[in-house]
Amino acid sequence: MLLLQFSTSHYCRKARLALGYKRISYQVENLTPGLHILKLKPLTGLTTMPVLLPQIQGQPQAIADSTQIVKFLESYQPEPSLFLTNHEQQTEALMLEDWLDESIGTATRFVYYHFRAGDGKQIDPSLFSQMVIGVVRKQYGINDANVKLATDRLAIALAELSIRWQKSEYLVGESLSVADITAAALLSPLALIPQYRQGYPWLFERIVQIHQLCGEQLPPGLV
Ligand SMILES: N[C@@H](CCC(=O)N[C@@H](CS)C(=O)NCC(=O)O)C(=O)O
Numbered sequence: 001m002l003l004l005q006f007s008t009s010h011y012c013r014k015a016r017l018a019l020g021y022k023r024i025s026y027q028v029e030n031l032t033p034g035l036h037i038l039k040l041k042p043l044t045g046l047t048t049m050p051v052l053l054p055q056i057q058g059q060p061q062a063i064a065d066s067t068q069i070v071k072f073l074e075s076y077q078p079e080p081s082l083f084l085t086n087h088e089q090q091t092e093a094l095m096l097e098d099w100l101d102e103s104i105g106t107a108t109r110f111v112y113y114h115f116r117a118g119d120g121k122q123i124d125p126s127l128f129s130q131m132v133i134g135v136v137r138k139q140y141g142i143n144d145a146n147v148k149l150a151t152d153r154l155a156i157a158l159a160e161l162s163i164r165w166q167k168s169e170y171l172v173g174e175s176l177s178v179a180d181i182t183a184a185a186l187l188s189p190l191a192l193i194p195q196y197r198q199g200y201p202w203l204f205e206r207i208v209q210i211h212q213l214c215g216e217q218l219p220p221g222l223v
Contacts, residue, residue: 001026004040004051006033010105013219014066014185015050020214021181022077033132040064067101070178082178089173096171096179104157105186110142110150112189120192154190158200161187165206176213184210191221 003019005012007030019026031039037047044051044064052063052072063072074083084090116123116133124130136142161183164171171179184207190196191204204222211218 002053002055003028004031004036004053005029005049006031006036009049010108010186010189011048011066011101012050013188013216014182015052015069017181017185017210017214017216018066018070018073018082018178020216021080021082021176022073023215024073024077033135066182067097070097070181080176082176082181084173084175084177086173090177093172093177093179097182100157100179100182100186103153104183106140107150107153107157108186108189109136109140110147111154111193113137113140113142114144114147115193123192157187158203162200162202166202176210180210181214188219188222191219197221 001019001024003012003015003026005015005028007028016028031049036049040047040049040051043053043062046064048064050064050066050069052069054060054063054072054076059076060072063069070082074081084093113133113136117130117137121130161171168174170176171183187203188207190200191207197204208218208222211222217223
């Protein structure tokens with residue numbers, strides 16, 4: 001299998017966590033931002049990564065979107081499972097996955113790139129890095145007002161995850177699920193931001209544990 005990705009994307013990290021948990025061997029191809037569209041549009045009709053190319057006869061040529069990739073992997077190799085056997089719990093896990101994907105992953109992106117352009121500039125002050133950060137900020141329309149909204153949304157998300165992860169090792173049910181790997185991946189960029197590291201130590205402990213369970217390299221800030 002081949003995973004098309006941006007190496008730094010938290011959605012691509014989610015796909016790698018799923019592949020790793022299932023111990024599926026795969027290769028990655030890192031695409032160049034901007035030029036990625038030329039490759040992806042004809043393949044998937046979308047412009048976002050991750051995209052998985054199973055490269056297996058009888059399987060789809062390309063699967064776009066991290067949620068669809070996890071679903072495909074689950075049917076391709078059911079064990080160990082990231083889906084829960086209890087129907088109610090599985091529905092809850094999928095709902096959490098969707099909320100994390102659509103709302104919280106975006107909020108993380110806003111807060112992270114705002115930090116990297118301001119207080120976190122010294123992480124990589126090079127012209128190239130700051131240019132990439134500038135392009136991302138422009139592409140997603142990141143500004144002070146929507147970063148404030150994203151920060152508030154993250155506070156609610158972290159309160160919800162704190163209740164769940166402090167009650168149990170798992171966000172839903174009694175085993176690792178798609179909800180856990182989605183939260184671990186999509187919140188991982190916050191590891192570089194001191195206010196989150198200091199305020200939510202339990203979050204980063206759990207992110208590290210989940211990466212270890214999935215055999216995935218730790219994200220920047222936790223290495
Ligand atoms: N819902 C999608 C979101 C993926 C996403 O937003 N990917 C970003 C990188 S973090 C991307 O590829 N952006 C490039 C673009 O939109 O052209 C998923 O779960 O795969």
